[in-house]
Amino acid sequence: MIADYHIHTNMCRHAEGGAREYVERAAELGMREMGFADHLPFLGGWEPLHDLTDDWAMPQDELDDYVTLVLELAREYAGDLRIALGIEADFIPETIEHTAAVLEQYPFEYVIGSVHIVGDRFGFDHPEMEGRLAEYGLDRIHLESLDLARQAAETGLFDVAGHLDHAAKFGPPGDEEAVAAAASAALRAVAAAGMALEINTGGLRKDIGRPFPAPVLLAEARGLGIPLVLGSDAHRPGDVGHGFDHAAGLARAAGYAALRSIASGGEEPLP
Numbered sequence: 001m002i003a004d005y006h007i008h009t010n011m012c013r014h015a016e017g018g019a020r021e022y023v024e025r026a027a028e029l030g031m032r033e034m035g036f037a038d039h040l041p042f043l044g045g046w047e048p049l050h051d052l053t054d055d056w057a058m059p060q061d062e063l064d065d066y067v068t069l070v071l072e073l074a075r076e077y078a079g080d081l082r083i084a085l086g087i088e089a090d091f092i093p094e095t096i097e098h099t100a101a102v103l104e105q106y107p108f109e110y111v112i113g114s115v116h117i118v119g120d121r122f123g124f125d126h127p128e129m130e131g132r133l134a135e136y137g138l139d140r141i142h143l144e145s146l147d148l149a150r151q152a153a154e155t156g157l158f159d160v161a162g163h164l165d166h167a168a169k170f171g172p173p174g175d176e177e178a179v180a181a182a183a184s185a186a187l188r189a190v191a192a193a194g195m196a197l198e199i200n201t202g203g204l205r206k207d208i209g210r211p212f213p214a215p216v217l218l219a220e221a222r223g224l225g226i227p228l229v230l231g232s233d234a235h236r237p238g239d240v241g242h243g244f245d246h247a248a249g250l251a252r253a254a255g256y257a258a259l260r261s262i263a264s265g266g267e268e269p270l271p
Contacts, residue, residue: 006231
C-alpha cells in the first residue's frame with residue numbers, strides 16, 4: 001500500500017493512540033513504509049495570541065522523547081516496514097531562526113512545512129477559534145496562509161508542503177481570482193525549492209469532503225514538475241492510509257504516474 005507520511009501521535013496532545021498503535025495499523029494495511037510527522041513545539045517562547053489550551057503540540061522538552069521513540073520503533077519493525085522520522089513544522093516568521101536551529105539538531109528525514117497560524121499570531125485552525133473566523137475574514141485567511149506557504153518554501157527548510165489550501169475547509173473564498181494567484185505563487189515557490197507536495201486526505205474527514213489541495217492545484221503542480229507524497233494527517237490509528245485510493249485517483253487524473261519515496265529519494269509507481 002502507498003506510504004503514509006503524515007501521522008501524529010498522542011504526544012501532540014490532540015491525537016489519540018500511542019505511536020506503536022499507528023505502526024501496527026500501517027503494518028496491518030500492508031504498508032512497506034510510513035512516516036511520523038508530529039507537530040514541532042512552539043519555540044523561543046512564542047505562543048498564539050489567543051488563550052488556547054496546551055493541546056497544539058508537544059512541549060519542547062519532550063522532543064527528544066519523540067525522536068527516540070520513533071527511532072526505536074524503526075529499529076524494532078525494520079523487518080516489517082520502514083519507519084521514517086519526520087516532523088510537521090509550522091512556518092512562523094518570528095521564530096524561523098529557532099526552527100532552523102532545532103531542525104538541525106535532530107536526524108529528521110523530512111520536514112512537512114505547514115501553516116496553521118496567520119497574521120498577528122491567529123491560530124485559525126484551532127477548534128476554539130471557530131467563532132473568530134468570520135471576524136478575521138475568510139478571504140484574509142486564504143490569502144495570508146497561502147502567502148506564508150510561499151514564504152516557507154523560499155526558506156529552503158522544508159521538504160514537503162503540507163495541506164496547501166487548508167483554509168478551504170472553512171469555505172470558499174469570495175475573491176477566487178486573488179486566492180488562485182496566491183496558490184500559484186506558493187506552488188511556484190515549492191517547485192523552485194525542490195519540495196514535494198502533499199495530498200492530505202484529512203479533508204475527507206472534514207465537511208469539505210475532499211483532500212488538500214484541490215484538483216486544479218494538483219494539475220498545476222504536475223505542470224510545474226512538483227513530486228507528490230500522500231499523508232492521512234492521522235490523529236487516530238484508524239486514520240492511517242484513509243482515502244488513499246481516492247487520492248491516488250486524483251493524482252492520476254492530474255497526470256501523475258508516480259509518488260515520491262522518502263526512503264529512496266526516488267519515485268514509486270502509483271498502484
